[in-house]
Amino acid sequence: MELLEFCQKLPKIELHAHLNGSLSPETLTVLNTPIEDIKTYQLLTKLDCIEDQLNLAFTLFKIAHNATNMIESTYLATKHVIEEFHKDNVIYLELRTTPRAEPQMTKRDYVNTIIKAIREQNLITVKLLLSINRGHCLKESEETLNLILEMHELYPDIIKGVDLSGNPNVGIFSEAMFIKARKSGLKITLHCAEVLNNEEVKQMLEFKPDRIGHGTFIHPTYGGSTENWKLCSDLRIPLECCLTSNVLCNTVQSYKEHHMCEWVENNLPFNINTDDKGVFSTTLTKEYFYAAHHLNLSKESLYNCSCIAIDSSFASEEEKLKLKTYLKEWKDKHLELF
Numbered sequence: 256m257e258l259l260e261f262c263q264k265l266p267k268i269e270l271h272a273h274l275n276g277s278l279s280p281e282t283l284t285v286l287n288t289p290i291e292d293i294k295t296y297q298l299l300t301k302l303d304c305i306e307d308q309l310n311l312a313f314t315l316f317k318i319a320h321n322a323t324n325m326i327e328s329t330y331l332a333t334k335h336v337i338e339e340f341h342k343d344n345v346i347y348l349e350l351r352t353t354p355r356a357e358p359q360m361t362k363r364d365y366v367n368t369i370i371k372a373i374r375e376q377n378l379i380t381v382k383l384l385l386s387i388n389r390g391h392c393l394k395e396s397e398e399t400l401n402l403i404l405e406m407h408e409l410y411p412d413i414i415k416g417v418d419l420s421g422n423p424n425v426g427i428f429s430e431a432m433f434i435k436a437r438k439s440g441l442k443i444t445l446h447c448a449e450v451l452n453n454e455e456v457k458q459m460l461e462f463k464p465d466r467i468g469h470g471t472f473i474h475p476t477y478g479g480s481t482e483n484w485k486l487c488s489d490l491r492i493p494l495e496c497c498l499t500s501n502v503l504c505n506t507v508q509s510y511k512e513h514h515m516c517e518w519v520e521n522n523l524p525f526n527i528n529t530d531d532k533g534v535f536s537t538t539l540t541k542e543y544f545y546a547a548h549h550l551n552l553s554k555e556s557l558y559n560c561s562c563i564a565i566d567s568s569f570a571s572e573e574e575k576l577k578l579k580t581y582l583k584e585w586k587d588k589h590l591e592l593f
């Protein structure tokens with residue numbers, strides 16, 4: 256209990272959170288989601304069978320997606336997600352989402368609405384990463400990228416990065432698009448090695464992204480190549496870890512066997528995140544707790560994890576300094592908790 260309380264009180268940094276996957280049942284209620292759908296939403300963590308879990312996760316993403324198909328609901332969803340992270344003592348949040356068009360909302364409307372919700376709150380510092388879905392065709396992805404570049408010019412303090420996400424079994428990593436994004440000053444994070452694909456992982460690592468998401472199959476213990484692991488550790492690219500997401504999607508056997516331990520043992524930079532806190536029924540507090548409990552991280556290590564996450568974030572240098580000062584002062588005031 257004491258450890259859980261520490262994880263709750265610790266000011267935390269969230270770097271890998273998909274907007275739609277982060278909708279809690281409470282947020283769905285506000286968005287007028289049918290009650291049956293909300294009940295379904297609370298089931299995932301209670302299922303034992305992996306195949307059922309995967310099917311249900313898929314259904315949950317659909318429910319969340321349907322709940323935010325209009326301007327007003329997108330605004331409310333963003334607002335509520337930020338408030339919930341704030342309540343969980345997250346002091347800095349990077350939300351990510353793929354610009355999407357719906358019958359009553361253009362991609363530009365969608366992005367503008369999220370930005371409006373971010374700008375109209377002053378609870379915490381929030382940045383937006385826009386995702387390219389690897390399942391989309393090149394033409395659509397290029398259109399999305401052009402919109403991202405335009406919006407980045409308008410809101411350079413909020414839109415900080417581009418992410419590659421989507422089903423890892425389809426599509427390719429199109430380096431040219433990310434080179435273009437990088438040239439306009441955007442940071443890059445890639446969902447990488449979510450499935451075993453050493454050739455693609457090599458391409459991604461050679462591109463030197465600013466961060467990688469998941470990185471499950473990079474270390475040789477999990478089927479990765481020695482060459483890729485060497486490249487990854489030499490470059491010291493920060494890893495975005497999402498423990499519960501990986502356990503529930505069965506890409507790792509258990510919390511204890513999570514590949515994050517390789518980063519811990521080799522003293523490589525990593526951060527702890529929720530991925531989809533609504534769908535996987537988690538919080539960043541719980542994720543810190545699981546990391547400490549299953550991977551034997553001390554309270555000091557959890558605190559350092561928050562500090563390192565600031566360095567790996569896409570905040571400005573000035574914002575990073577402020578966040579670090581805040582954390583340092585928090586520690587000085589709460590030494591009895593350590």
Ligand SMILES: [Zn+2]
Pocket residue numbers: 271273420446468530
């Ligand atoms: Zn993700």
